[in-house]
Amino acid sequence: MNPSAVDAVRGRLIVSCQAPPGDPMRDTATLVRLARSAAAGGAAGVRVNEPEVVAAVAAAVDLPVIGLWKDGDTGVYITPTVPHALAVAEAGAHVVAADATARPRPDGSSFADLVAAVHAAGALVMADVSTLDEGLTAARQGADLVSSTLSGYVPGSPRQSGPDLDLVAALARESGTPVVAEGRISTPEEAAAALALGAHSVVVGTAITAPTALTHRFVTHLARP
Numbered sequence: 001m002n003p004s005a006v007d008a009v010r011g012r013l014i015v016s017c018q019a020p021p022g023d024p025m026r027d028t029a030t031l032v033r034l035a036r037s038a039a040a041g042g043a044a045g046v047r048v049n050e051p052e053v054v055a056a057v058a059a060a061v062d063l064p065v066i067g068l069w070k071d072g073d074t075g076v077y078i079t080p081t082v083p084h085a086l087a088v089a090e091a092g093a094h095v096v097a098a099d100a101t102a103r104p105r106p107d108g109s110s111f112a113d114l115v116a117a118v119h120a121a122g123a124l125v126m127a128d129v130s131t132l133d134e135g136l137t138a139a140r141q142g143a144d145l146v147s148s149t150l151s152g153y154v155p156g157s158p159r160q161s162g163p164d165l166d167l168v169a170a171l172a173r174e175s176g177t178p179v180v181a182e183g184r185i186s187t188p189e190e191a192a193a194a195l196a197l198g199a200h201s202v203v204v205g206t207a208i209t210a211p212t213a214l215t216h217r218f219v220t221h222l223a224r225p
């Protein structure tokens with residue numbers, strides 16, 4: 001295992017360099033350039049999707065790589081099974097991010113199974129959760145980092161336009177595990193607020209690396225009557 005990946009992101013920014021299916025940015029070479037831009041701008045780590053991109057980014061930037069593998073877009077889709085997690089670890093991710101919500105996983109495995117397999121492969125685990133209970137369970141099951149990634153995207157978590165800073169604060173108080181603030185963080189001030197509430201690190205994606213979504217935000221605002 002490599003706990004230094006956790007130390008390296010303490011108090012600092014991780015940039016998520018991802019693009020949804022069909023987006024013009026969804027291209028390995030383009031995502032590598034995004035990751036290199038994040039590194040040049042001072043990011044402490046990057047978060048990237050799919051083994052091929054994980055391998056290319058790990059070869060191109062000298063930063064901890066948090067890898068995941070999104071498969072589908074409903075139910076458990078962030079690194080849903082043990083084989084997905086192992087493929088991400090084998091591609092060179094220092095940390096494997098995976099859904100740690102209470103929902104059943106498609107291969108019938110548990111989150112604890114995934115943690116054991118990833119640790120045996122020499123990588124760390126980031127638990128993507130939507131509630132405090134899920135975060136506490138994931139921490140007990142051996143997650144190395146717990147992230148608020150899925151708050152607002154899973155029934156039972158609050159739907160809100162900004163980050164779930166209440167969840168970040170509660171996880172930081174109660175989980176005993178380094179907490180990552182992730183999801184809808186769109187300003188440096190929100191990122192700083194998350195750290196002030198006890199987050200170990202902050203992930204920002206859309207606000208930095210998603211020109212299609214950012215353009216759409218301006219266009220829909222201008223189209224309002």
Ligand SMILES: CC(=O)N[C@H](C=O)[C@@H](O)[C@H](O)[C@H](O)COP(=O)(O)O
Pocket residue numbers: 016018068078149150153182183184185203204205206207
């Ligand atoms: C819910 C889900 O599938 N989140 C994904 C997780 O990897 C990504 O689509 C997000 O972009 C990432 O979490 C960063 O969040 P934001 O783009 O809001 O800064």
